[in-house]
Amino acid sequence: MPRFVSLALPCVVVMGAAAFSMAVASDPLPPDLSYRPLPTMPFSAIRANDEAQKPAVMERQRNLLNDRYDLANRPIPGVMMSGGRKPVQQGVRVKLPAGETWDSLAAKSPEEIRQNGLLPKGFMPLPHVKQAAGGQVFPENQIGKIGRDEGRDLRRFDVDFDLPDQMTPEFPPPIFLTTHPELGDVSHGDVLTIKNFYEYMVGILTPVQLEGLRLLLTPFPQEEFNQTEDRKVAMQSTGVACLDCHANFHTNAAFHQTPDVRPQASRFRLDTTSLRGLFNQQIHGSKRSLRSVEDFSEFEQRTAYFNGDHMSATRKGVNLPDRPNQVAMMAQMQNIIDFPPAPKLDPLNRLDPTKASEQELKGEQVFMGKGRCAECHIPALSFMDNNMHDLKLERFYKIGQTFNDMVAIPDGPIKTFTLRGIKDSPPYLHDGRLMTLADTVEFFNLVLGTKLNQEEKDALVAYMLTL
Template sequence: MPRVLDILLPTTVCVAAFSLAAFSDPLPPDTTYRPLPTLPLSQVRENDEAQKPRVMERQRSLLEQRYDLANRPMPNTAMSGGRKAVQEGVRVKLPEGETWDSLGSKSPEEIRDKGLLPAGFMPLPHVKQATGGQVFPQEQIDEIGRQEARDLRRFDVDFDLPAHLTPEFPPPIFLTTHPELGDVSRGELLTIKNFYELMNGIITPVQMEGLRLLLTPFPQEEFNQTEDRKVAQQSLGVTCLDCHSNFHTNAAFHQTPDVRPQAARFRLDTTSLRGVFNQQIHGSKRSLRSIEDFTEFEQRTAYFNGDHVSATRKGVHLPDRPNQVAMMAQMQNIIDFPPAPKLDPFGRLDPTKASEQELKGEQVFMGKGRCAECHVPQLSFMDNNMHDLKLERFYRVGQTVNDFVALPDGPIKTFTLRGIKDSPPYLHDGRLMTLADTVEFFNLVLGTKLSQDEKQALVAYLLTL
């Protein structure tokens, strides 16, 4: 039986795609398990550090080809904590000679056959696809280093997106149990060092224990004691809230644990944990059916790439379901969305508070834009279902870029839009930098043919959520 990549790619492309990883990551392109290292850590580190400038330059070049990465804050529009501006404008670059209107007038087949799909709408590769693993933004690395003297810095890669295109840090924390308190973070990042002082008297003993576990470092694929780790010193590991900073997101990313071979695994942007009390499925692909399931299986999925063999060797933490998992879920289930003062109790705009443009955007959202077919206002702007956008209608499957093979995304769960201005970049892999990019993406994919005024109104509406 032929291998997946033998079907998708010529041999010469396969060799080129994996050349950067040849010394330190001798991973066959179609293996299920990651093999044990064949070189000592010192040699792997030397190879990785030598390759790192080239790896990062390759990713930087890809991002600059696809996007306008400039810092252009939206006037008088901040994220919910008030410490960071929302970025404005479409950042995805169009093919030469095209406009968004001309592109929207073409059929998916014409766009595919002429190679006109903007590269920024294509799946975004991991910064080091052949190796993968969790990559943290510098703000998170610095703060955890300051508070805990724990190092989240990898020696083989750095975070690849500019800080102005990521969520505010640290993000605010809102509780369903104390809406009158507003942000309870006091402007600090929750860690194992300060959680008790910050939350004492606000949460219950059960929730406090759950919070402690969510902030306790446990071994992870790249952060552990073994010789194939990607940090210089032996590591205690990572915590749930290293990615879900203050129960939100810091744009840390890894790869989906649900897909093999390695070259086909897609990048996963960290999702917010705000509002998980209303979500019935979790994980972009796994559709885990409760927050308890999600909490338990993250130890084998996000932490260890879905590889139980590697997890056992490196020291997986298997939380006790009726006690530890339940307590961790109790804490996650009281994390609320940020306030949305222009929305009524049913998720609709209050016409006495909203602007004319915002009200027009709501009309587009509910009607011509087709947004509400999946993002139902009464269901926290989601539908607890999975949908396949069939983006492969617009491009040739099997294209390879930076070691990543672009395959169909398949069904992806509907993410909530509540507080969406706080959560850039967008889509499950973070391929869309701004809300304006997201509107252009769905306008093309759904064929809604929105006017420029309708697009701007829709962005204005999304900012109210």
């Protein structure tokens, strides 16, 4: 029989704003505000409780999503993601407060919006489907693919993925290589796995790149997917691979929580980012601002796989990749992943006027000027600036509100993500709180006070679709 540590359950894993205020004011903090507690019950009891609670957990999250968004399947006619298999969704999906229009809201000051509670709920931080537990949650298509190809189970018994398929990226996504642009998509229309990568990539990649790819596809223990009784999968698991989340070096909308914030109730949801164009990125991680992909790869294996807790990592079987002989090879592979083709852009990422429509050219003007987009998303720098920025969204809402056990605190500085190939990467922002590109336009129109009219907003969306 395994031994279980008798610990009190964390007092503020699930808490309201008042409890949060008391917790952050206390000094020193109780240990369980930083460290995840060990199980207090046998695994069989934890699993039974989680499975019994799961329907209510999922129903609560569905209610929150339906309260915030219109999640209907309404694609833009004729506009597909880069692989040509999935349409891009159209229209603003964030729901407005009663009696407001987007123009009336944009005319109000941040103070007026905050005092009257008028910030659309869809602009607020999006909670994890089970905030108190957190951890990685994979979409059904990824779970099925890895189960069929590898016999490895990515399905949690306590939660399911919460967004509808139409609001997620194309699956499987295409793969483009900087080393072989003439080949186009090299994915074979399939998801790379530890079982097929050699067959698909031998002769295209160098030996160093192939070894890096093998490591990126090798599962290692993770907080919810491991051999211990402290896991969220039914059977003991070998873990997850880097490319379980970054499927084909893109994103499949899998999410977890930032490892960089405590206590648990304040940790924000973290949407998986694309690895396309990593060769031009100088900082990595939404909060940590790690300065190389080697640092990021090593740190992810050491702590972030384990919710930022190196103590938990040691207990569950952390993988410690060798910096020169393994991490470097992983980085070599990641650094040759290219953006999808953008035939309307010239070599410096400006629209070619002989190829772009009048509306797209108008959108570029808005992007470069009134919309203020290019101040951070610089076209010549792959539509990013390798900096972190604080949008100070808390100007518009009262700090400490609780949504499905998540206490909303300021986002703080978040790194600028690239906009190249952005139509392939819904949902948007670091936590996936915005479902469509039209939602992002309304969000930044409000936050930056740009006062765009509808024609300018539509043109801006049309322009981003060309990227």
